[in-house]
Amino acid sequence: MSSGLSFGYSNTEFNARAFGVRAAYGSVTDADAALRSGAAEFVGGAIGFDATTTASLIAPEHVDFSAASPETPPSTDSVTRTLSVTPDAVHRARVQSAIDAIDAGRVEKVVVARSLQAELSEAVTPEQMVDRFRATAGDATVFAADLSGSPDHRGRWLIGASPELLLRKRGATVHCVPYAGSAPIHDADGLPVADAADSLARSDKDLREHAYVVDYLREILSPLCTEIDVPARPTTIATRHVWHLATPIVGRLADPTISALHLAALLSPTPAVCGTPTAAAAALIGEIEGRRDFYAGAVGWCDAAGDGEWVVSIRCLELDTASSRITAWAGGGIVAGSDPDAEVAETTAKFQTVLSALGPVAEPARTGN
Numbered sequence: 098m099s100s101g102l103s104f105g106y107s108n109t110e111f112n113a114r115a116f117g118v119r120a121a122y123g124s125v126t127d128a129d130a131a132l133r134s135g136a137a138e139f140v141g142g143a144i145g146f147d148a149t150t151t152a153s154l155i156a157p158e159h160v161d162f163s164a165a166s167p168e169t170p171p172s173t174d175s176v177t178r179t180l181s182v183t184p185d186a187v188h189r190a191r192v193q194s195a196i197d198a199i200d201a202g203r204v205e206k207v208v209v210a211r212s213l214q215a216e217l218s219e220a221v222t223p224e225q226m227v228d229r230f231r232a233t234a235g236d237a238t239v240f241a242a243d244l245s246g247s248p249d250h251r252g253r254w255l256i257g258a259s260p261e262l263l264l265r266k267r268g269a270t271v272h273c274v275p276y277a278g279s280a281p282i283h284d285a286d287g288l289p290v291a292d293a294a295d296s297l298a299r300s301d302k303d304l305r306e307h308a309y310v311v312d313y314l315r316e317i318l319s320p321l322c323t324e325i326d327v328p329a330r331p332t333t334i335a336t337r338h339v340w341h342l343a344t345p346i347v348g349r350l351a352d353p354t355i356s357a358l359h360l361a362a363l364l365s366p367t368p369a370v371c372g373t374p375t376a377a378a379a380a381l382i383g384e385i386e387g388r389r390d391f392y393a394g395a396v397g398w399c400d401a402a403g404d405g406e407w408v409v410s411i412r413c414l415e416l417d418t419a420s421s422r423i424t425a426w427a428g429g430g431i432v433a434g435s436d437p438d439a440e441v442a443e444t445t446a447k448f449q450t451v452l453s454a455l456g457p458v459a460e461p462a463r464t465g466n
């Protein structure tokens with residue numbers, strides 16, 4: 098088997114790189130069992146949006162942890178030849194159908210996404226794509242997961258720069274920083290939006306959107322914890338392109354042997370990327386968007402002690418290494434009172450993480466689905 102990079106995860110603290118594949122797991126249960134039995138010392142990879150059916154996890158030959166290294170210099174060259182994106186009008190209509198479903202009482206919140214496809218002008222390796230995200234994505238966690246362990250995903254990688262920590266588990270401490278509620282930092286002309294963070298912090302619609310996620314995490318984590326600290330109000334946090342509402346949650350686990358991998362599958366997908374109630378929102382997403390595979394799942398790692406870290410798999414792309422094509426996604430939470438035009442602007446801003454990593458488009462955008 099190949100001894101090249103098989104998984105990467107780097108943030109402002111550390112850089113984890115795994116090489117080779119000793120064993121591959123298509124389910125969280127199998128990977129968790131391998132960690133528990135001692136068959137695997139480290140597992141890294143991606144859990145799909147539907148964690149019960151989709152996962153690509155590997156136990157590598159070798160894993161390297163090093164202190165965070167400085168950003169690689171920004172690459173200025175573009176690798177994007179053609180681009181197509183779900184048209185604004187189609188996204189607006191999808192958001193309106195989500196609002197109608199909320200008004201009809203089918204769900205309270207649902208996260209609706211659009212996609213972007215690009216053909217690359219040259220072959221880009223997963224390592225090169227990681228460097229592009231590291232050079233352009235600020236403090237986000239840059240990840241790369243080989244999806245070959247999942248049927249129909251041979252030769253594909255999920256690579257991106259997620260700002261959102263699903264969970265970090267060290268010993269008995271579990272830490273989550275859910276994001277929900279967003280505002281673009283720049284307007285359509287690239288100028289900073291005045292008072293964007295203050296208006297977001299006061300927006301009733303965004304505070305409601307955010308509360309669904311915090312309530313969900315509190316509900317799942319409380320029975321597992323002897324103590325849990327959930328701040329009453331979110332703070333505002335900026336990525337390079339978007340302001341978010343965020344709430345740092347810290348819990349002390351009653352059973353410190355519960356693994357970070359098990360917790361990731363238990364928590365994902367949160368209402369930050371799915372909705373409330375979870376099953377009804379996931380069904381509605383299937384109707385509106387079609388099947389989501391790895392977007393809006395989780396990417397991360399877990400060691401034999403059960404410690405590890407997982408981010409929500411957003412601001413990412415799927416790279417097909419054989420065809421040099423990519424697909425990326427951007428979504429936003431819809432609640433009663435959401436505005437379809439604002440959702441178009443929000444998803445446009447969220448795409449900038451991927452678009453900055455790819456470089457300017459050489460040909461004008463086409464529309465697609």
Ligand SMILES: C=C(O[C@@H]1C=C(C(=O)O)C=C[C@H]1O)C(=O)O
Pocket residue numbers: 208210261276277278279341369370409411412426427428429430431447
């Ligand atoms: C769904 C995405 O982002 C999520 C949705 C957010 C929102 O609706 O405000 C904010 C952060 C993320 O939890 C995405 O980036 O594709």
